[in-house]
Amino acid sequence: MKRFNEGDIIYFIATSVFVRKAKVVRNTGGFCTIIFDGNGNCGTSGTRVRESKLYRTEEEAKKVVEQHQNANKWR
Known part of the structure; x- marks a missing residue:
């Protein structure tokens, strides 16, 4: 399950x-291909x-x- x-x-x-916002473009076999929202230095890379x-x-x-x-903190 x-x-x-896709699209989430x-x-x-x-x-x-750092918490980054992204969008799922593909989901297969327990892995998701995500694409970042374009903010920051990664552009639209996924x-x-x-x-x-x-x-x-x-x-x-x-x-x-x-x-x-x-x-x-305690290490």
């Missing part, structure tokens, strides 16, 4: 810190990532970033 469909707007965590690395809302993604930062 697919978590995301999703949020992706880049370098464990990438293929696992569905498990994508989030439906920006808040969901930010929560994961916070958890990651808190876990690494």
Whole structure:
């Protein structure tokens, strides 16, 4: 069962810190090909990532970033 469909707007965590908005352009075999919204230095480039690395809302993604930062705070 697919978590995301073509055309869905999703949020992706880049370098464990930055939340980026993107759109799903293809979903097969548990991987999504996403294209970024054009803001920033990546232009309209896209990438293929696992569905498990994508989030439906920006808040969901930010929560994961916070958890990651808190876990690494004590290292």
